Amino acid sequence: MKKEVNTACRFLFLMLRRTSQISEPRLEKFRSTMEELLCERYKTHWHPNNPLLGSGFRCIRINHSMDPIIVAAARLVGVSHAELKAFPEELTVWIDPNDVCFRIGENGSICDVNEDVLRDMTGRKERTPRNQERLNNIRKKESMLHSNRDIMPVQTCVQC
Secondary structure (H helix, E strand, C coil), X not given: CHHHHHHHHXXXXXXXXXXXXXXXXXXXXXXXXXXXXXXXXXCCCCCCCCCCCCCXXXXXXXXXXXXXXXXXXXXXXXXCHHHHCCCCCEEEEEEECCEEEEEECCCCCCEECXXXXXXXXXXXXXXXXXXXXXXXXXXXXXXXXXXXXCCCCCCCCCCC
C-alpha cells in the first residue's frame, strides 16, 4: 500500500510543482502529509487479493470542488485553497493494489502513473510570464471544451 500511495502523492506533488507558485518545502510537506493521511485512511480498505474492492473509496476526485483529503492535507501544512487551484478542474486518481492511474477531465483517457511518467514530470519549468500565459490559455481552452462537452466530446490524455 505504501508504494502505491507514495506514487500517487508524488504524482500530485509533481503536478502542483509544475503549475503552482508553492515553495518546494511546502510542496514536500504537502506530499508527506497526504501520504500519512492516505495510508491511515486506506489501511482497512486495502485488499491485494481483490484490488477492485474498495476502489471507489480509494479514489481521489477533483470535480470543480476539491477532494476532502486534499483539503485536509493542505490545511495541515498551510497551503491555501487558492493555491490548490493549480490542479486541473477535473482530475481523478485511483490508488489500487499494484496500480495507480489518473484521468484529467470527465471524458479523458485513463493513464497509468508509473516511474516513467513521474520521471517525465520531474523537470521543473521556469515560471516566466510567457509560460504563465500559455498555462492560462490552456486552462481557458480546457474550460471551453468541458463546458461544451455535450456538443463536442473531446478525448484528452497526458503522456499515456
